[in-house]
Amino acid sequence: MTATAQQLADVLRPVKHVLLDFDGPVCSVFAGLPAPEVARRLREGLLAAGEQAPAGAEEESDPLALLRLVADARPDLTESTDAALAALETEAVRVGRPTPGGESVLRAAARSGRLVSVVSNNAGVAIEAYLTEHGLNDYVAGVFGRAPGDPSSMKPNPRLLLEAMEVAGAGPGHCIFIGDAARDVEAGGAANIPTIGYANKPGKDAKLAAAGAVVVVDSMQLIADAMVWAMS
């Protein structure tokens, strides 16, 4: 067993509830319908509704950042923009790319008697559509997407993690969060939950470690394997 595998097994041993980020650890949401295209369509929707895109919106290629921007500049448009984005995300996940080992983590959690909640800045409806399409509903106890019309609920805010823990009835000592962004690690820290960093791109490992991830891995399969080892 490598040092990382041993570390993972140690970190996972007390875990009864796995909180799992969606975009990255489970699938690449915008692999088929790219994020800049989704952002462009969101802007187009605003214009079609007779609205001006707020300052800075034209250059924003991250649709979730664009939603925040609209919410800050035009709170009255937050709800409709969020709904439009949720529809685009649902379209995107149909052509999204499953993360290698992501499904294995869901199966390993079930096999090892652990509950999984998906906790994500993406829309819950899109996440549920993906899980249904891939036959994964039975592996997920709860989906905690951003609160519709309230982008302030998104990570690094710990709110969604706290909600997931509350529903699962497991304290932070029995939880682990798996995420691929520094804001995930920050949200985990704010909720008192250790976070495993999934570095799916070069350079992410340093960022995740600096944010305070307990372990950083470059493969979801490693986490799945360690979940089963950690049982023994």
Ligand SMILES: [Mg+2]
């Ligand atoms: Mg992510």
